[in-house]
Amino acid sequence: ITEDWIVENRAQEAxxxxxxxxxxxxxxxxxxxxxxxxxxxxxxxxxxxxxTTYPQVRLRMDFRGKGSSIAGTFVYHCHILEHEDGGMMGSIEVLKKA
Known part of the structure; x- marks a missing residue:
């Protein structure tokens, strides 16, 4: 499984x-x-x-792993500790193919 993500920054700080x-x-x-x-x-x-547009990055996430899909919960967050502590974090659940 691969996904293309667009991550925008709508704040006036990096x-x-x-x-x-x-x-x-x-x-x-x-x-x-x-x-x-x-x-x-x-x-x-x-x-x-x-x-009128926000700074962004486009990323290709690859959840395939080595030869098979990776299943589980993947945590993502801002790597600036104060931002992470303030709630800038989330998770994505990747399920195995049925």
Whole structure:
């Protein structure tokens, strides 16, 4: 299973998106040197407060594992501790194929 994610930053401060247990392929990033790289953390710049679009990254999540699908709960969050403690975190549940 692969999924393409768009992660936007709608705040006027930078955030560091992080996911546990897997790496993602960076498809689009304001930092062009990141494109094509495998990461588990990526910085998303602050929104300037004026633009009608928000800074974003596009990521390809690969839940296939080594030869078979990975099942389980994957936690993602902002890697800035104060932001994580403030609720910037979530999880995704990946189920095995029936």
């Amino acid at each position: 955030h560091a998106f992080h996911i546990h247990q897997i790496h993602f392929l960076v498809l689009l990033s304001p930092e062009s040197s990141e494109v094509g790289m495998l990461r588990d953390t990526i910085s998303i710049p602050a929104w300037d407060g004026k633009s």
